Every structure is written in structure tokens, then in C-alpha cells.
Amino acid sequence: MIRADLATIPTYVPGRRLVDATKLSSNEVSFSPLPAAVDAVTEATQGANRYPDMGAVELREALAEHLEVEFDQVTVGCGSSALCQQLVQATCAQGDEVIFPWRSFEAYPIFAQVAGATPVAIPLTADQNHDLDAMAAVITDKTRLIFICNPNNPSGTTITQAQFDNFMEKVPNDVVVGLDEAYFEFNRADDTPVATEEIHRHDNVIGLRTFSKAYGLAGLRVGYAFGNAEIIAAMNKVAIPFAVNSAAQAAALASLNSADELMERVEETVEKRDAVVAALGAAPTQANFVWLPGEGAAELAAKLAEHGIVIRAFPEGARISVTNAEETEALLQAWEAINAG
Ligand SMILES: Cc1ncc(COP(=O)(O)O)c(C=O)c1O
Numbered sequence: 001m002i003r004a005d006l007a008t009i010p011t012y013v014p015g016r017r018l019v020d021a022t023k024l025s026s027n028e029v030s031f032s033p034l035p036a037a038v039d040a041v042t043e044a045t046q047g048a049n050r051y052p053d054m055g056a057v058e059l060r061e062a063l064a065e066h067l068e069v070e071f072d073q074v075t076v077g078c079g080s081s082a083l084c085q086q087l088v089q090a091t092c093a094q095g096d097e098v099i100f101p102w103r104s105f106e107a108y109p110i111f112a113q114v115a116g117a118t119p120v121a122i123p124l125t126a127d128q129n130h131d132l133d134a135m136a137a138v139i140t141d142k143t144r145l146i147f148i149c150n151p152n153n154p155s156g157t158t159i160t161q162a163q164f165d166n167f168m169e170k171v172p173n174d175v176v177v178g179l180d181e182a183y184f185e186f187n188r189a190d191d192t193p194v195a196t197e198e199i200h201r202h203d204n205v206i207g208l209r210t211f212s213k214a215y216g217l218a219g220l221r222v223g224y225a226f227g228n229a230e231i232i233a234a235m236n237k238v239a240i241p242f243a244v245n246s247a248a249q250a251a252a253l254a255s256l257n258s259a260d261e262l263m264e265r266v267e268e269t270v271e272k273r274d275a276v277v278a279a280l281g282a283a284p285t286q287a288n289f290v291w292l293p294g295e296g297a298a299e300l301a302a303k304l305a306e307h308g309i310v311i312r313a314f315p316e317g318a319r320i321s322v323t324n325a326e327e328t329e330a331l332l333q334a335w336e337a338i339n340a341g
Contacts, residue, residue, distance in 0.1 A: 005113070005116075008113070009110055009113045009114060010106070010109065010110060011110075012106060012107055012110055013106065014026065015027075015310070015312050016301075016310050016312070017310070018305060018308075018310050020308065021305065021308045021309065021310045022308055022309050022310065022327050022330050022331065023310050023321075024289075024309060024310060024311050024320050024321040024322075024323065024327065024331060025310045025311055025312040025319075025321065026218070026312070026321065027153065027183070027213060027287070027288055027289050027319075027321045028212070028213070028216075028218050028321065028323075029213065029214065029216045029265065029266075029269065029288070029323060029324075030323035030324045030326075030327055031216055031265055031324065032216070033216050033217055033251060033255065034216075034254070034255060034258050034261060034262065036254040036255075036257070036258050037217065037250075037251040037254040037255045037258070038251075039254070040250035040251050040253065040254035041220070041247045041250055041251050043250065044246045044247045044249070044250035044251075045246075045247055047246060048246065048247075050246075051242050052242055052244065052245050052246035052249060053246070053249065054241060054242050056075075056076045056244050056249050058249070058253055059076055059222075059244075059249045059252055059253045059256075060074050060075065060076060060224075062253055062256050062257070063076070063224050063226070063256065066256060066259075067196055067207075067226050068196065069196075069199070069226050069227075070229065072229040072232060072233070073199075073226055073227060073228070073229050073232055074224060074225070074226040074232065075224065075225050075226075075232050075235055075236050075239075076222055076223065076224045076225075076244050076249070076252070077222075077223050077224070077225065077235075077239065077243060077244065078221045078222070078223075078240070078243040078244055078248075079210060079212060079221045079222065079223045080180070080182055080208045080209060080210040080212070080223030080224070080225070081107055081223070082221075082223070082239070082240075082243060083208055083223050083224070083225040083235065084105070084107060084108065084111055084147070084178065084180065084208060085107070085111040085114070085115075086225075086235040086236075086238050086239055087145060087176065087178050087206060087208075087225070087231075087235060088111045088112055088114075088115045088117060088145060089115050089238040090231065090234035090235045090237065090238050091144040091145045091176050091231075091234075092112070092115050092116070092117035092144045092145060093116070093117075094116040094117070095116070095117070095118065095142065096117045096118070096142050096143070096144040096145075097117060097118045097119075097120050097140060097142045097143045097144065098111075098112035098117050098118070098119055098120065098143075098144065098145045098146070098147070099120040099122060099135050099138055099139065099143060099145070099146045099147070100112075100119070100120070100121060100122070100146065100147040100149070101121075101122055101123075101124055101130045101131070101135065101147075101148070101149060101152060102121035102122060102123055102124065103124065103154060103155070103314060103316045103317075104124075104147070104149045104152055104153060104154075105147070105149055105153050105180065105182070108121075108147050109121060117144070117145075118142070120138055120143075122134045122135045122138065124152070124155060124157075127157070127283075128152075128155035128157050128283065128291065128293055129152070129155065129157040129158075129159060130148060130149075130150075130152065130157075130159050130163075132159065132163050132164075132166070132167040135167070136167055136170040136171065139170070139171065139172070139175065143172075143175050144175060144176065145175070145176045145177075145178060146171065146175060146176070146177050146178070147177075147178045147180055148164070148167075148177060148178070148179050148180065149180045149182075150179060150180070150181060150187075150192065150193065151183045151186070151187055151189075151285070151286040151287040152287075153182065153183065153287065153289070153319075154289065154291050154312070154314065154317065154319035155283075155285075155291045155293070156183075156283070156284075156285025156286055156287040156289060156290065156291050157283075157285075157286070158187060158189040158192040158286045159192060159193065160191045160192060161191055161192060161193055162191075164192075164193040164198070165193075168198075168201075168202055168205075171204070173203065173204055174204070175204060176204050176205075176206060176231060177202070177204055177205045177206070178206050178208055179193065179195040179198060179205055179206065179207050179208065180208045181194075181195050181207060181208060181209050182208070182209065182210050182212070182213055182223075183213055183214075183286070183287035183288060184209055184214075185213070185214030185215075185263065185266050186213075186214060186266060186269060186270060186273075186286060186287050186288045187286040187287070188270060188286060189286050192286075195207025195208075195209070195226070195227075196226070199226060199227040199228070203228050204228070204231075205227055205228075206225055206226070206227040206228065206231055206232070206235075207225065207226045207227055208223065208224075208225050209223060209224055209225075209226075210222075210223035210224075211223060211224075211248075211251075211252045211255060213288065214262060214263070214266045214288075215252070215255045215256075215262055216255070216262070216265075217248070217251050217252060217255060220245075220247060220248040220251050220252070221244070221245075221248055222244050222248040222249070222251070222252045268324055268325065269288050269322050269323060269324070272322050272323070272324065272325060272328040273285055273288070273290065273322040275328060275332070276290050276320070276322050276328060276331065276332070277290055279332050279335060280292065280320070280335060285322075288321055288322050288323070289319050289320060289321045289322060290319070290320050290322060291317055291318075291319055292317050292318045292319075292320070293316060293317035294316075294317055296318075297313035297314060297315075297316075297317050297318035298313045300313065300318050300338075301313040301318060303338045304331075304334050304335075304338065306338075307333075307334035307337055307338065308330070308334065309330065309331055309334045
């Protein structure tokens with residue numbers, strides 16, 4: 001009854017949850033939504049007998065202003081995950097190719113395969129960054145979409161402006177580049193491409209951001225995409241109707257209006273990650289997580305779990321979210337304990 005190729009598609013693995021443990025496995029923030037966002041959700045639920053605004057007009061207007069783009073250059077989705085999927089569906093037919101770095105956001109290959117496209121995963125360089133030369137070298141006339149994840153999940157690395165410019169010179173104009181900036185607000189690299197600028201330089205670049213991470217609304221599911229209005233319209237065409245519910249729209253709008261207050265909280269994470277990088281001997285990161293490449297991640301995860309810390313183990317390494325002072329202290333104490341023992 002089920003299409004045969006589904007058996008070959010990997011299943012999305014969420015960050016592990018353990019009761020009473022400190023959850024550092026999904027790159028969430030540890031703070032609750034702002035009171036204004038909670039109030040907005042409460043108010044929105046009063047009207048939950050009605051469908052949400054399908055066009056998410058108020059939120060998209062606010063985002064357009066925030067991003068300095070036209071209204072029809074921005075759309076919202078049920079998390080930026082949904083927008084990544086919509087981008088695949090809007091660009092790829094059966095047998096087309098989607099290029100992305102690997103390891104990176106684990107949904108990229110899933111979305112490609114679900115759409116019947118062929119995932120082309122290009123391993124990270126030895127220093128855990130995008131191998132843009134190798135990614136450009138595998139572009140064929142079947143390539144329809146390329147994901148760039150900047151900063152990359154799980155390595156926390158960023159590409160430079162020159163690397164991106166050089167890469168874009170090799171990308172044909174009719175191949176879409178999804179510049180995934182899920183961790184944009186944590187990025188302090190001074191030499192790196194920024195989607196709000198790149199969309200004006202390239203008609204084939206779409207920026208992808210989310211309210212799940214820095215804005216602390218992961219449980220409400222809302223993200224946004226921006227760029228060429230034609231591509232945005234195509235993404236809207238393949239969207240599930242009413243995908244962004246009214247509580248999510250209201251919370252996102254309230255949070256966007258309080259962006260300054262939220263960014264102060266992000267600063268705490270940015271400060272803490274230096275301490276975590278130093279204590280764990282990790283490479284610098286521009287996201288709200290650190291990356292320890294190499295084998296043995298599962299063992300490390302098991303040891304930390306014994307000390308009440310949950311992290312994410314991949315075959316290629318361990319990823320540990322960085323949150324606030326209290327949780328960082330708990331992590332560093334657990335780290336010390338397992339290294340002493
Ligand atoms: C790189 C990247 N892109 C997109 C997403 C999707 O986030 P959401 O669907 O919660 O907006 C994630 C989530 O972990 C991510 O790491």
C-alpha cells in the first residue's frame with residue numbers, strides 16, 4: 001500500500017527528552033516566551049473557532065518591514081522546516097537533484113527524497129565547514145536547489161563572504177539557493193553572507209529564518225522565508241492551507257515587536273558559549289550549540305545523561321546546545337565529573 005522508496009528515506013530523529021534532565025539536544029533556548037507573546041497567544045485562542053488568517057497578513061507585513069523587503073517577498077510557514085520542504089516542492093520534480101552539505105540539518109535529505117528528488121550530500125571539510133568547491137562541482141543540469149546552512153547545524157561554522165560570492169558565480173541563475181539562517185541571531189561572524197543582503201544581489205537566493213530558536217517559540221511552529229517574489233509565490237502554492245495557526249501568528253508578531261528584549265537574552269547564550277567552547281576544547285561556534293566531531297558521541301551522551309544532561313549524538317560527533325548561565329553551569333559540572341571519573 002505504501003510507495004516502495006519510502007523504506008529508504010531516513011526518519012527525522014528529534015533531540016532526546018529525559019524527564020527532569022537538562023535538555024541540550026535540540027538547540028532550543030531555555031527561557032519561556034515573553035509575557036507579551038503569552039498574552040497574544042491567550043487572546044488568539046479566544047478566536048480559535050475560526051480559521052487563522054491564511055495569508056498571515058499582519059505577521060508578513062511586520063516581517064517585510066523588519067527585513068526591508070516588499071510584502072510579496074516574504075512568506076511564513078509551519079516552522080522553517082516546512083519552508084525548506086516547500087522550497088524543495090516548489091523547485092523539484094521527480095529525479096531532480098538537491099545539493100546540501102553533510103552533516104547538516106537532517107531534514108534536507110528527507111525533504112528531497114519525499115519529493116522524489118535525489119539528495120546530493122557533500123561532506124563537510126576537515127574543519128567542519130561547507131565544501132563549497134565540491135558543492136559547485138556536483139551541479140548538473142538536474143540540480144534545482146542547493147541548501148547552504150549558515151551557521152551550519154551541527155558544526156556551528158560559517159562561510160565567508162568571499163567564499164559565498166565565489167560559489168554564487170558558479171551557480172546557474174536558474175538554480176535556487178536556500179540560505180538557511182535558522183541560527184542567524186546568534187551569529188557574530190563579521191565576514192559572512194547575510195540573506196537580507198544576498199537576496200538583493202541574487203534573484204535565485206531565498207533566505208530562511210525561524211522563530212523557533214532565538215525567539216523561543218519552537219513549540220508554536222513558525223518560520224519565514226524571503227527573497228524573489230516569484231519563488232515566494234511558488235512556495236505559497238505548495239503550502240498546506242492554514243499551516244501557521246493563529247496562536248503562532250500572534251506570538252510571532254508580539255515577539256517581533258519585542259525583538260530588542262529577546263536579543264538581550266540571546267546575548268547571554270553568546271557569552272556562555274565561549275565558556276563552553278573553552279571548557280570542552282571545542283572549535284569556535286556561531287550558533288547556540290557546540291560541536292565535538294569524531295567517534296564516541298553516543299558514549300559521551302550516555303555518560304552526560306547519567307549526570308542529567310541530554311545532548312545530541314550523531315555518527316559524526318556530538319552536538320550540545322548552549323543556553324543560559326544555570327544550565328551551562330550544570331553542563332560544565334557534569335563535564336568535569338565525567339572527566340574526573
Ligand atoms: C539549520 C536548521 N534549519 C531549519 C530548522 C527548522 O527549524 P523550525 O522548523 O523549528 O523553524 C532547524 C531546526 O533545528 C535547523 O537546525
